[in-house]
Every structure is written in C-alpha cells, then in structure tokens.
Amino acid sequence: METDELIINMGPVHPSTHGVLRFKLRMDGEIIKECTPVLGYLHRGTEKLGEMKTYLQFIPYTDRLDYISAMPNNYAFVKAVEELAGIEVPLRAEYIRVITMELNRVVNHLVSIGSLLMDLGAATMIMWGFRERENALQLYEMLCGARMTFNYIKPGGVREDIPEGFIPKLNEFIKDMEKRIEDYEQLINTNEIFMMRMKNIGVISAEDAINYGMTGPTLRGSGVNYDLRKVEPYSIYRDIDFKVCVRRECDSYARYMVRIDEMKECLYILRQVVDTMPEAKIVSNPKYGIAPMTGAPSAVMPYFPRIFTPPAGEVYSRIEAPKGELGFYVVSDGTTKPYRVKIRSPSFCNLTAIPGMVVGLKIPDLIAAFGTIDVVLGDVDR
Amino acid sequence: MDPVTIDTTKIKSIKRKPVTALEKLEDTGLISTVLAAREREGLILLSTIDQVFNWARLSSLWPVTSGLACCAIEMMGVAMAHHDIARFGMEIFRASPRQADLMFVAGTVTKRMAPRVKQLYEMMPDPKWVIAVGSCASTGGPYHESYSVLKGVDLIIPVDVYIPGCPPRPEAWLYAIIQLREKIKNEGYGAKWGLNK
Numbered sequence: 345m346e347t348d349e350l351i352i353n354m355g356p357v358h359p360s361t362h363g364v365l366r367f368k369l370r371m372d373g374e375i376i377k378e379c380t381p382v383l384g385y386l387h388r389g390t391e392k393l394g395e396m397k398t399y400l401q402f403i404p405y406t407d408r409l410d411y412i413s414a415m416p417n418n419y420a421f422v423k424a425v426e427e428l429a430g431i432e433v434p435l436r437a438e439y440i441r442v443i444t445m446e447l448n449r450v451v452n453h454l455v456s457i458g459s460l461l462m463d464l465g466a467a468t469m470i471m472w473g474f475r476e477r478e479n480a481l482q483l484y485e486m487l488c489g490a491r492m493t494f495n496y497i498k499p500g501g502v503r504e505d506i507p508e509g510f511i512p513k514l515n516e517f518i519k520d521m522e523k524r525i526e527d528y529e530q531l532i533n534t535n536e537i538f539m540m541r542m543k544n545i546g547v548i549s550a551e552d553a554i555n556y557g558m559t560g561p562t563l564r565g566s567g568v569n570y571d572l573r574k575v576e577p578y579s580i581y582r583d584i585d586f587k588v589c590v591r592r593e594c595d596s597y598a599r600y601m602v603r604i605d606e607m608k609e610c611l612y613i614l615r616q617v618v619d620t621m622p623e624a625k626i627v628s629n630p631k632y633g634i635a636p637m638t639g640a641p642s643a644v645m646p647y648f649p650r651i652f653t654p655p656a657g658e659v660y661s662r663i664e665a666p667k668g669e670l671g672f673y674v675v676s677d678g679t680t681k682p683y684r685v686k687i688r689s690p691s692f693c694n695l696t697a698i699p700g701m702v703v704g705l706k707i708p709d710l711i712a713a714f715g716t717i718d719v720v721l722g723d724v725d726r
Numbered sequence: 727m728d729p730v731t732i733d734t735t736k737i738k739s740i741k742r743k744p745v746t747a748l749e750k751l752e753d754t755g756l757i758s759t760v761l762a763a764r765e766r767e768g769l770i771l772l773s774t775i776d777q778v779f780n781w782a783r784l785s786s787l788w789p790v791t792s793g794l795a796c797c798a799i800e801m802m803g804v805a806m807a808h809h810d811i812a813r814f815g816m817e818i819f820r821a822s823p824r825q826a827d828l829m830f831v832a833g834t835v836t837k838r839m840a841p842r843v844k845q846l847y848e849m850m851p852d853p854k855w856v857i858a859v860g861s862c863a864s865t866g867g868p869y870h871e872s873y874s875v876l877k878g879v880d881l882i883i884p885v886d887v888y889i890p891g892c893p894p895r896p897e898a899w900l901y902a903i904i905q906l907r908e909k910i911k912n913e914g915y916g917a918k919w920g921l922n923k
Contacts, residue, residue, distance in 0.1 A: 356842055359791045359821045363798065364839055385839045386795055389872035396871060404868065411796035411893075455799070474806035492796060492893055722795055 349377065352707075356385045360463040360711045363721030365695075367710070374706050379699045386725040394685030399425050399499065399652055402685065407493035409689060410723040413452040415444045416665040418497040423578065424661035424672040425499045429654035437501035438580045439621045443514070444487065444496065446610045446617070450521065451480045452666035452718075453561075453603040453610075460600065460715035461532065464541055469532065476524055479517055486510050499652070511618060518611050518618075525607055533604075542597035546701040546713025549594055556700070557693040560668025561606060562717055565599035567592040572664035583620075586613050599716040653680055667691055667718055691723035776913070783827070783853065784910040786815040787903075790826035792846060795833025797860040797893040809896040814903055823849040828906075831885075834862035834869055835876040847883045855910070857902055858885045861892050868892065 355366035364385035370378040390409065394402050406421045407414040419441055426433065458473030481491045486507050488496040496503050532538055548558075553566040563570055571588040573581040589605035591598035656678040662671035668690025675684040694717050702710045752762045764770045793801055804811050811817060820826040823846050835843055847856065858879050861867030866877035879885060886909060889902045 356839065357792045357846055359819075364794055364842075385836060385842070386834065387836055387838065387874050388795075388834055388869045389874045393869070393872055408796055408868070412799060455802075459802075470802070471807050474803060475808060478803070478806075478808040491895065492799065 347373065354707070354710075355382075360714070362459065362714075362719055365719070365721055365724070369707070369710075371707075376702050376705055376707065376710060379702050379710065381695060381698060383695075384725055386721045388722075388726065390726045391685050391687060394682055396681065398680045399654070399682065402682070403498065404493065404495045407495060408722055409687065409726060410665065410667060410670075410691065410720045411492055412455050412720055413448040413666045414492060414494050415441075415448040415497065416663060416670060418494060419445060419579075420661065420663045420665065420670045421672050421674075422497050422499050423663065424659050424674045425654065427659045427661050428657060428674060428676055429499070429652075431500050433501055434624075435580075436505075436622050436624055439617055440502050440506060441497055442579055442581070442584075442617050443506075443614060444484075444494075444502075446613050447480055447483065447514075449610045449666040450607050451477050453607050454480075456715075456718040457528070457532075457600065457603055460712075460718075461538075463711050463715045464538070466532075466538070469528065472524070472528065472531075476521060479520065483510065483514060483517060486513070511621075514614070514618060518614055521607070521611055525604065525611075529604060533601075539597065541708075541712050542595065542600060542716075543593075544595050545705065545709045546596045546599075546716065547594050548697055548701050552700065553594075553697065556697040558668065558697055559693065560664070560666070560690050561589075561602040562599055562668065562694050562697075564588065564590045565602045565716075566594045572662060572669055576662070578663060580617075584613055584616055596713050596716040603718075651680055653678060662688070665690055667720070667723065668694060687726055689723040689726060691719045691721075692726075695719050695724055780911050780913055784907040787828040787855070787906075788818050788820050788826045789816060789828045789830055790823045790846065790850065791819040791821050792823075792829065792843075793832050794835060794839065794843075795862065797830075797832035797863070800893040800896065800899070801830055801832045801859070804896045804899045809900065811900070811903065814900075814907070816903070823847075824851065826850055827854045829854065829856045830859050831856060831863040831879045831883075832859045834867070835879045835882075836874050837876055838874070840876050840879075840882055843879065844882045855886045855906060856883055857887045857889065857906060859889050859899070859902075860894055861890060864888045864890065 350371045352369045352371055353366065354369060355361045356364040361367070366382040366385065368380040368382055369376055390405050393405055397405070403418060403421060406417040409417050425431075454473040454477050458470035461467075461469035484494065485491060487510065488494050488503060490496075548556075548566055550566045550568050553563050554568065558566075559570070567590060569588055569590050572578075573586075574588055586609050589602050589609060591602050654676050656676055658673070658675040660671055660673045662669050669688065670690055671688035673684070673686035673688070674682050677683040698714060698717060701713050705713070748762055748765060751757045752759060761770070793799075803809060805817065805819065816828070823829075827850065829847060829850065831843065847854070856879075858864045862869060862875070863879045866872075866875055869875040870877060876882070887902045887906050889898050891898055894902075
C-alpha cells in the first residue's frame with residue numbers, strides 16, 4: 345500500500361513542551377522520521393537588554409532566564425562581574441551562595457521529575473514535587489522575600505545575611521527531603537510502566553553527547569564524568585566532599601536516575617555547608633557592599649556603589665547550573681554598562697540533541713525523551 | 727414527598743408597597759400569586775436567568791493550559807496541593823482551548839508569540855475571560871524596552887483582570903480569581919455578546 349508522509353506541528357502551545365517550544369515532525373505513520381525544533385517564541389532580547397542596563401540592573405534579568413533555578417543564574421553573572429573587576433568575596437557570603445544554589449538544584453530536579461512524570465501520565469509525582477518545592481520556597485522567602493526571582497546574589501557578596509531561624513528550618517527541610525526522596529524512589533524507580541517508557545528511549549552515546557555540547561545531568565546520564573564543580577572548582581566547592589553522579593545506560597532512565605542521585609548529593613552538600621559555616625557575620629565586601637533591603641545598613645555595608653565601573657576587559661565565566669554549564673561572556677569598555685553580554689545557556693545546547701535522539705521513535709517517546717532533557721524555554725530563547 | 731397543596735382561598739394579595747424583586751414581579755402580574763406564595767414557603771426557587779447563568783459560570787471556570795514564561799511555573803504552583811485552585815471549581819486545566827472559558831496569559835508575550843495567543847483566544851468558545859498575569863502580560867514589565875516584546879497583552883485581546891507582580895504570588899492569583907468571580911456575578915445576560923448595551 346502506498347503511504348504518504350505527514351507533517352505534524354507540536355506546539356507552541358502544548359502542555360508537554362514545557363513552555364512555548366514548537367516541534368515540526370515529519371511522520372511516517374506513527375514513526376518520527378524527522379524532528380525540527382522551532383525556537384524563538386520566548387525571545388525577549390535579554391542579551392541586548394544587557395547592553396542597555398548597568399551591571400547591577402542586569403542581575404534581575406538573569407533570574408528570568410532559567411526561572412525554575414534562578415539562584416545559579418544570579419551567581420553566574422555576578423561571578424563574571426567579580427572576575428572582571430577583581431572583587432573579593434567574604435567567606436560567609438560564599439557559604440550562603442552555595443546553600444542557595446544547592447537548594448535551588450533540589451527545587452529544579454523536583455520540578456523536572458514532576459513534570460516528566462506528569463507528561464507520561466502520572467500526576468502523583470508533580471503534586472509531591474511541588475509540595476516539597478513549596479517548603480524550599482518558604483526558605484527563600486525568609487532569605488530574600490521572593491519565591492522565584494530572587495535578585496539576591498550581588499557583586500561582592502549577598503544582599504543580606506541569613507535571618508534568625510533559617511538554619512533550623514533548613515535542617516528540617518533536609519531531614520524531610522531525605523525521607524521524601526526514598527518515597528519517590530519507591531514510587532517511581534521500579535515502576536514497570538515507567539521503565540517501559542524510559543528504558544532504551546532517547547539513547548545518545550557519550551561521543552554524540554559531547555559533540556552536541558550537552559552538559560549537566562543529560563551528559564552524565566551518558567556516562568561522562570564531567571561536572572564543573574569538580575573540573576573547574578569555583579566558590580567553596582574545592583573544600584566540599586561530594587561525588588559526581590554518573591550513569592552509563594545513555595537513555596532516558598539513566599538521566600532520570602542521575603537527577604535523583606544528584607538530589608541526594610545536594611542534601612549531603614547542604615549538610616556539610618551548614619555544619620562548617622563560618623561564624624563571622626560579614627556577608628558582603630565593604631567596598632562593593634549593597635545596601636540591605638530591610639533594616640538599617642549595618643557596619644559591614646557602609647558603601648553603596650551607585651556608579652560601578654569595572655575596568656575594560658572581557659571575561660567568560662561558567663558554573664555548573666542544575667541543567668548544565670551556564671556561562672556568561674561579559675565585555676566591559678570601562679563604562680557603567682557592559683559592552684556585550686553573551687549567555688551560554690545549558691538548555692539551548694542540550695536541546696540541540698533532541699532531533700538525533702528521537703528518529704525512529706513515536707511521539708509519546710519524544711515527550712519522554714524531551715522531559716528528561718529538562719529544558720526551560722526562557723533559557724533556550726533568552 | 728407528598729405533594730403540597732395550597733389553599734388558594736387563604737392567600738391574600740400584598741397590600742403594602744412592593745419591595746423585593748419578587749413582590750415587584752407579583753405586583754406587575756408577571757408571576758401568579760400562587761407561584762409567589764410557593765417561593766415564600768421555600769418550595770420553589772425563583773431567580774433571574776442572569777443569576778443562574780452567572781452562578782454556573784463562575785463556579786466552574788476551566789482555564790486553558792497555556793504557560794508562556796516564568797509565571798507559568800507559578801501557575802503550576804497555584805494549581806498544586808498547597809494553594810489548590812480546585813477550591814474554586816477550576817482544577818481542570820484544559821489542554822484544548824475549545825473546552826476552556828478562562829485564559830491565563832502567564833508570562834511575556836513576544837511579538838512572535840502574539841498571533842498564536844490571539845488565535846488561542848479566538849478558538850475559545852464564548853463566554854470567555856482573560857486574566858493578564860504579571861507585569862509582562864500587563865505592560866511589558868521589565869522587558870518593556872526590549873525590541874521583541876509586546877507591551878501588554880491588552881493590545882491584542884481584551885483583558886478582564888490584571889495581576890501585578892513578577893511573578894505574582896499565588897495569593898495574588900487567588901485574589902484575582904475572586905475578583906473575576908465578582909465580575910462575572912454582576913454580568914448581565916448576554917453581556918459578553920454586547921446585548922445589554
């Protein structure tokens with residue numbers, strides 16, 4: 345019988361594309377012959393805005409790149425500015441930064457796994473994931489008053505010291521999460537339907553993954569032991585004991601398992617950081633300190649740089665965000681505004697691997713594979 | 727239940743000036759005295775079509791699942807167990823605009839996305855309502871200076887309620903939903919089609 349190929353549009357409004365991504369699928373019956381992601385539906389011109397805003401004004405825009413995990417975005421840009429201007433950061437501020445970033449990694453993986461399971465048709469996990477996420481967001485509210493878009497990490501330190509009662513609540517959260525992760529694993533890991541949907545779906549070899557420029561849990565799911573926290577330690581990660589979670593199966597199930605393992609590692613890191621946190625209450629470089637949002641300006645923040653001009657030069661600074669390598673390339677011409685801001689976002693580079701992964705599979709498998717890539721469209725289109 | 731019989735000979739017509747809507751209707755002769763008496767006894771319920779329709783509409787708003795940007799994550803947060811908009815009869819997010827009557831414009835509307843948002847709105851059956859969530863959907867927000875962002879979704883579709891915030895807290899969403907319900911409660915029959923002008 346003669347058959348014809350069919351072009352199917354998936355998106356830009358589709359519950360499983362995590363935002364406004366569009367797939368153009370060339371189908372032969374139910375089999376995907378070709379998959380083309382069409383981008384740009386959330387292109388907000390962030391990089392151009394970086395040239396129009398001052399260094400401090402641009403920090404809130406980094407929150408809105410990868411809006412599920414905003415703290416590492418803050419930190420990546422601030423780290424670039426600090427390297428550009430040669431700012432030293434107090435040790436306590438680095439500890440607070442690592443706490444917020446690792447907490448955000450947990451939140452990110454919770455949302456990621458929850459929405460993956462929901463796309464597959466199991467609604468329980470997203471309810472559970474958002475229940476725990478709400479606890480983490482309450483911690484962030486204590487810290488900086490915001491739930492999702494923080495604007496908390498500033499050049500020279502953090503905006504405010506951690507408030508009273510934060511550490512006990514964080515310890516409670518860690519203790520709670522350890523139990524919850526066991527629950528998740530019991531619920532999902534050996535579920536037969538889940539395994540059938542995930543095993544040997546969206547396979548990408550280590551070589552291909554490296555060639556596509558994939559990073560983060562998606563790369564580690566393909567058996568590559570690569571984590572910027574180990575390869576190029578920044579902040580206080582040099583002194584922290586943790587292991588890089590790697591799986592060798594190269595499929596969607598491996599990428600899911602890497603995320604579960606990483607959450608456990610995050611809690612392990614959080615425990616260490618809380619235990620070894622320095623007592624001195626200096627959270628901001630006095631020269632570049634930012635006035636606190638609430639309360640009277642303290643003795644550690646006497647100076648508020650209304651005009652902040654780093655010397656001319658360029659810097660590329662990268663960190664291990666929850667989704668992979670997040671890099672900021674900042675060029676300064678010695679004025680108050682950057683000459684150029686280029687963002688190397690993990691979601692965009694990871695998304696490029698999708699067309700190669702799904703050829704020969706069916707549309708539901710595309711959704712399963714896409715869910716494990718963990719893409720946020722604000723990060724892709726910028 | 728036994729059928730209730732009313733002795734019509736014992737019913738007296740109202741002498742005083744009619745006050746309530748029921749008494750006014752009775753006074754003009756639009757409804758019979760028997761019917762009015764039954765209503766007073768709680769046996770039947772008389773209402774206007776407006777009230778019944780509006781009550782039905784505001785009690786089961788079905789939003790369309792269309793997240794655009796950051797606010798969409800907060801939309802998931804509102805729908806999940808902690809804040810739980812199921813309390814307002816609207817836990818069913820419909821993936822198809824054909825089955826929805828409420829649209830959250832949750833996030834930045836870029837110029838590329840704007841025609842799709844408009845098409846989505848036009849695909850929804852009447853009557854329909856729109857909530858513009860966050861400063862991006864209301865005015866362009868932090869991206870007001872950007873070359874690729876629409877300065878407010880009200881440039882392309884009519885908006886009923888605006889929520890400020892970037893992104894708005896779930897409490898703000900719930901307040902907006904309550905405001906929308908108040909608005910629907912006071913709508914006239916066919917107001918959405920312009921019949922009451």
